[in-house]
Amino acid sequence: MTEGAEAQKTHLAWSDVEYYLHSGQDATIPLGSVGQLRIDYVVAHEDIALHVETGPHQRTLRTTIPAIGIDQIHEGGRRMTRLRTTEPALLRDFHDLLCAITERMVVNHRSLEQAFMETVRAWSALLDGPRSLQLEIRLGLIGELAVLRSVAAQPDYDWSTALEAWVGPEGEEHDFALPLFDLEVKTTASEQRRHTIHGTGQLSPTTGRPLWLVSLQLTRGGSAGRTLSQCVAAVREQLAEHAPAHVARFLARVARAGWRAELPDDERWSLRSEPLVLAVDGSLPRLDETMLSALPGELRARLADVRYRIDVTGLPAADTAPIALSDIQLP
Numbered sequence: 001m002t003e004g005a006e007a008q009k010t011h012l013a014w015s016d017v018e019y020y021l022h023s024g025q026d027a028t029i030p031l032g033s034v035g036q037l038r039i040d041y042v043v044a045h046e047d048i049a050l051h052v053e054t055g056p057h058q059r060t061l062r063t064t065i066p067a068i069g070i071d072q073i074h075e076g077g078r079r080m081t082r083l084r085t086t087e088p089a090l091l092r093d094f095h096d097l098l099c100a101i102t103e104r105m106v107v108n109h110r111s112l113e114q115a116f117m118e119t120v121r122a123w124s125a126l127l128d129g130p131r132s133l134q135l136e137i138r139l140g141l142i143g144e145l146a147v148l149r150s151v152a153a154q155p156d157y158d159w160s161t162a163l164e165a166w167v168g169p170e171g172e173e174h175d176f177a178l179p180l181f182d183l184e185v186k187t188t189a190s191e192q193r194r195h196t197i198h199g200t201g202q203l204s205p206t207t208g209r210p211l212w213l214v215s216l217q218l219t220r221g222g223s224a225g226r227t228l229s230q231c232v233a234a235v236r237e238q239l240a241e242h243a244p245a246h247v248a249r250f251l252a253r254v255a256r257a258g259w260r261a262e263l264p265d266d267e268r269w270s271l272r273s274e275p276l277v278l279a280v281d282g283s284l285p286r287l288d289e290t291m292l293s294a295l296p297g298e299l300r301a302r303l304a305d306v307r308y309r310i311d312v313t314g315l316p317a318a319d320t321a322p323i324a325l326s327d328i329q330l331p
Contacts, residue, residue, distance in 0.1 A: 011099045018220060021091075026042075027043045028041070033106070037054070039053070046088070048095060049083060050102065051075065052083070060081070063116070068085060081112060083098065083101070089135055089190065093135075104119060138267070139187040139188065140257075142226075142330065147214055151176070151324045152238070154323060158243070163249060163253075165177050178324065181209060181211065181322060182210070184202060186214070186216070187218060188217055188218070189219065192311060195309065196308075196309050199307070203288070204288045210279070217271065217272035219270060219272040227268055228259065229261065232254055232259060277322075279318045
């Protein structure tokens with residue numbers, strides 16, 4: 001495709017970007033121009049960026065937004081301003097931001113600074129709460145559906161038992177309460193197995209019941225990946241075939257978790273690595289209520305919310321993990 005053919009293009013489909021990211025191909029796609037100043041969308045090294053040529057009297061763009069990085073580069077004798085995100089997990093949302101900035105420059109003839117500031121102001125509500133369903137929630141729901149499928153596929157259980165055990169959306173302490181043990185599922189898009197733990201009870205076993213932690217790592221999967229909506233549809237189909245009486249209950253639970261069929265959902269995911277199953281015992285990094293109970297009563301009462309992150313990268317998998325967790329795949 002020639003540069004002239006792309007001159008009026010201000011948007012790039014995410015599916016095209018996802019193809020380059022998944023295949024590892026670098027690409028520079030012209031997205032029109034402002035006067036004689038060119039605008040390029042660049043995919044390189046599993047990252048995306050917008051390169052905007054800087055005029056001779058144009059001042060340097062700056063921002064205090066932590067998730068956006070801005071620097072000056074030189075390409076082919078041109079001085080360019082590069083916009084990129086410092087949060088790889090937000091690539092999909094950042095793509096939409098770049099397209100919105102480009103449209104303001106090309107269609108509305110704004111400078112880069114004007115287009116950037118107008119877009120940020122217009123998106124302020126979305127930046128405080130992401131565009132549809134927060135990434136952590138989307139990934140978490142995909143992970144729980146993968147474990148739900150794995151449990152239901154085992155000979156000792158069935159879809160009815162698996163769905164009954166899935167209590168996370170009901171606000172219970174752990175995601176699954178199976179007959180003999182409990183499960184907590186954590187899913188991340190990071191290269192490290194770092195997970196956010198909510199409260200002191202999330203990694204605290206119930207008296208007399210073993211607790212297992214399932215750590216899942218996802219990566220953007222290109223055309224071979226699965227969207228959250230596809231995972232929901234796949235589980236619904238299995239329930240309709242094997243336990244039709246529970247379809248309504250399943251849909252109610254994914255809705256309670258935040259999923260809606262009408263929400264934008266074009267991010268495809270696949271497993272980055274083999275799932276890691278860990279026993280929640282003394283070898284697992286965690287906080288529990290006994291650690292905080294040593295504080296004076298008044299101080300403990302003032303700790304209204306406890307949230308922390310653990311890193312289980314490199315920990316060895318449990319030798320005797322439940323058989324129900326032996327074949328975890330995205331639905």
